[in-house]
Amino acid sequence: MTVEVRLSTPDRLDEVLGLAVDAISIGQEGCAAKLPDAAALGPALERVRGAGLRAGLVLPAAWQRGAEALVELAVGLARHGALTVTVNDLGTLAALAAVDLPDCELAVGLALLPGRPHDAAENPRSVLEPIVYEPAFLGELEGLGPRVLEADPTAVVPREAHWRIRRLTDAVPLAWARSCPTARHHRLPLTACRSACDTPLAISATHRWQLGHGHLEPIAVADRPHQPPLTVYGNAVYATAPAAPAPGGEVIVDARFHPRTALAERVAVLRSQQPVTASP
Amino acid sequence: MAPGHTEREAPFVRLPEPTAAARVALNAPVRNLQMLELQIAGGADEIYVAHRAPAGQGGSFDALPGRRDGEPTQISNRRLLKEIITQAHEAGLRVHLCADAPAVGAASRAHFLAHVAQGVEAGADTVVVGALSTARWIARDHPDTPLVAASGLGVTTVSAARYLRETYGFRRVVVPHGMGLDEIAAFCAVDGLEVEVPVQTGSGASCHSCRLPDQRGAGLGCRAGYRGGTAGGAAEDLAAFLDGASDCALCDVPALVALGVTALQIPGRESPIVRQNAKITQMYRRALDGIARGWSTKQTIEDIDRIELTWQMGWVPRMCEKQRCRFRDTPHRRAHV
Numbered sequence: 154m155t156v157e158v159r160l161s162t163p164d165r166l167d168e169v170l171g172l173a174v175d176a177i178s179i180g181q182e183g184c185a186a187k188l189p190d191a192a193a194l195g196p197a198l199e200r201v202r203g204a205g206l207r208a209g210l211v212l213p214a215a216w217q218r219g220a221e222a223l224v225e226l227a228v229g230l231a232r233h234g235a236l237t238v239t240v241n242d243l244g245t246l247a248a249l250a251a252v253d254l255p256d257c258e259l260a261v262g263l264a265l266l267p268g269r270p271h272d273a274a275e276n277p278r279s280v281l282e283p284i285v286y287e288p289a290f291l292g293e294l295e296g297l298g299p300r301v302l303e304a305d306p307t308a309v310v311p312r313e314a315h316w317r318i319r320r321l322t323d324a325v326p327l328a329w330a331r332s333c334p335t336a337r338h339h340r341l342p343l344t345a346c347r348s349a350c351d352t353p354l355a356i357s358a359t360h361r362w363q364l365g366h367g368h369l370e371p372i373a374v375a376d377r378p379h380q381p382p383l384t385v386y387g388n389a390v391y392a393t394a395p396a397a398p399a400p401g402g403e404v405i406v407d408a409r410f411h412p413r414t415a416l417a418e419r420v421a422v423l424r425s426q427q428p429v430t431a432s433p
Numbered sequence: 434m435a436p437g438h439t440e441r442e443a444p445f446v447r448l449p450e451p452t453a454a455a456r457v458a459l460n461a462p463v464r465n466l467q468m469l470e471l472q473i474a475g476g477a478d479e480i481y482v483a484h485r486a487p488a489g490q491g492g493s494f495d496a497l498p499g500r501r502d503g504e505p506t507q508i509s510n511r512r513l514l515k516e517i518i519t520q521a522h523e524a525g526l527r528v529h530l531c532a533d534a535p536a537v538g539a540a541s542r543a544h545f546l547a548h549v550a551q552g553v554e555a556g557a558d559t560v561v562v563g564a565l566s567t568a569r570w571i572a573r574d575h576p577d578t579p580l581v582a583a584s585g586l587g588v589t590t591v592s593a594a595r596y597l598r599e600t601y602g603f604r605r606v607v608v609p610h611g612m613g614l615d616e617i618a619a620f621c622a623v624d625g626l627e628v629e630v631p632v633q634t635g636s637g638a639s640c641h642s643c644r645l646p647d648q649r650g651a652g653l654g655c656r657a658g659y660r661g662g663t664a665g666g667a668a669e670d671l672a673a674f675l676d677g678a679s680d681c682a683l684c685d686v687p688a689l690v691a692l693g694v695t696a697l698q699i700p701g702r703e704s705p706i707v708r709q710n711a712k713i714t715q716m717y718r719r720a721l722d723g724i725a726r727g728w729s730t731k732q733t734i735e736d737i738d739r740i741e742l743t744w745q746m747g748w749v750p751r752m753c754e755k756q757r758c759r760f761r762d763t764p765h766r767r768a769h770v
Contacts (some may be wrong), residue, residue, distance in 0.1 A: 178757075183438070183770070184770045185770060186770050187770075213770075214587075214589065214639070215589060216589050216590070216611065216616065216643070216770075217589065217590045217612070217615075217616035217619050217620070218441065218590055218610070218613065218615060220589075220590040220591070220592060224592075229504060238690075242587065242590065242593065243587070243588070243593040243596065243597075244588075244589060244590030244591070244592035244593030244596065245590070245591075245592070246593075247592050247593060247595075247596040247745070248592045255453065264621075265556055265642075266642060266644075267535065267536045267564065267587060268534075268535020268536050268563065268564065268641070269535060269536055269644070270491075270492030270493060270494075270534050270535065270536050270537065270538070271492065271493040271495075271496070271497055271498035271499075271534070271535075272491065272492065272493060272498045272499065272645050273485075273486050273490055273491055273492055273493050273498070273499045273502070274498065274499045274500055274619060274641070275498050275499060275500035275501065277647075277649040277650070278647045279647060279649070280644045280645065280647040280648055280654075282647065285536070285538070287537075287538060287539060287564035287566065288539065289538065289539060289542075289569075290564070290565065290566050293565035293566055293569065294565075309521070327643070327644045327645055328638035328639070328642065328643040328644060328645045328654070328655065328675075329642055329643075329656075330611075330637045330638045330639060330655070330675065330677060331609075331610075331611030331639060331769050331770055332611065332637055332677035332678075332679065332765055332766070332768050332769050332770075333768045333769070333770050334637065334674050334675050334768075336767075336768035336770075337764065337765060337768040338674065340764070341768075342767045342768070342770065343767065343769070343770065346768070348613050351662070352663055353664065354661055354662060354663060354671075355661050355662065355663070355664060356659040356660065356661030356671060356674060357659065357660060357661060358648050358651040358654065358657045358658065358659055359657075359658050359659060359670075360651075360657055360658025360659075360661045361650060361651050361652040361658075362651075362652040362653050362657050362658075362673075363502070363652065364501060364502040364504070364652065364653075364703065364704075364705060365502065365705040365706055367751070369657070369658040369672075369673065372650050372651055372657075373650050375648050375650070376650025376651070377650075379648075379649040379650065380648060380649070380650075380651065381634030381648065383659075383661075385536055385674075387770075388770055389477055390645065390675070
């Protein structure tokens, strides 16, 4: 099993460089304001490469206002050495695919995911019902070059797909928001909010938004036990993964979910897992 | 009454020529003949419809489940679909067929394409698409039918819009809720691309990558009420913690017209109160008519206030007083990443 640790910023880089990992990526899927600038990322990624590890940059899903800056950042960093660039929106993927970057590995990120068909009636569905990466969906992305897919622990990816799969462990991302709930909660404007999202909020739904009148009413008693505990980091909402990825593959550990000692322990456990071999 | 614009957006706020109002369509939801009649009366220029997936299909073939909060979201049968499209055309309306399922499995491909073909044969003018793979399938089967990129496709950048146009032939893009005026201006500057802007909607999470509506019994997850707090801290009532609360674009219809958007999309195919839904269309029609008359926004609002009881009863307390503005400098929009 190969282990990649994902950091939102280089703040914990020294700690992670001391762990038995194969790759270190910096960034996250949701927020361009949280992404460090080139002056901070460049040296950090160089240190990762210098340690003999695969270096990764995770670009947040772009909105038009910041789209060009994200592409410029990625191109600039990719020209300084081998780099995996994880892309979380179609426009950035299309833009980077058009640039000649020989040492750059493009990866499809967690937020560039296929949707799920809605129920033909109104049957309840779990937030943890797996995302299915149909070959047709992956085929459309292949036209842009990537062959690496980052997927959540529950995602279903067809065996015949010629993609390298890197699985996030421990958490399942459920949503990203342009209007950041954490910044709102702390009443912080953009950029002043950068450190607020280092502290997660644990939430669960208590009230239903009633479509007819737009008011909130208590969730029905029968549905209350089904509300999953959610973790909010900045503008991203996560649920706890119901199961770990199968041993033997490539995994991504989001360091935010593992404070200092817990991260080292989690990495050690993952490193010790042996691949599952098929029965003779 | 409304707050000012953000520094980023203010340079893109201009007064349109009165004649420009006629170039912006109101695209309204319809699922039955009553809704069609109400939306025509409310001033819609276009409608968007979806019809029920064939029996035996577990999944919906559009962007909504078959029912939401117990209300149907789709036209119930082919005959009614044909009737609605025919009546809409007779009234001079353009009809968009929603086939914007976020995903269609390989096993359902033939059924999905037959479903789309029924809508095209019934006279739909465009097909609204929600996935790259379905775009390719539909473009192959219906090369003469224009494609619309649904907001669920998550076209957040001009780069994505250009790619969709060049690769799949999309002619119109419905931009996601969170888009600012400066960003909409960039989309409008793309030659040959129609830009549709959802109005009177704008919740918290980005719909194209959101699973929160699957929280059982919580309704739309980003609109739901939450309780919680930091680890080790006391849990508190966080109320509508994830709600982006930026719905109303009424005061910025002039800015959108001046930018050159093609259409304003009224939400509510699932609306349980169809008269109220058509009233939203009517309010935006009043905003467009005010521009055509050369009125200021203040004059238009005064006219609405004079005529519409729902303005003081519903709109002002729920939108204006709460500052649920779609394009203004509000505390919610200051938290846009």
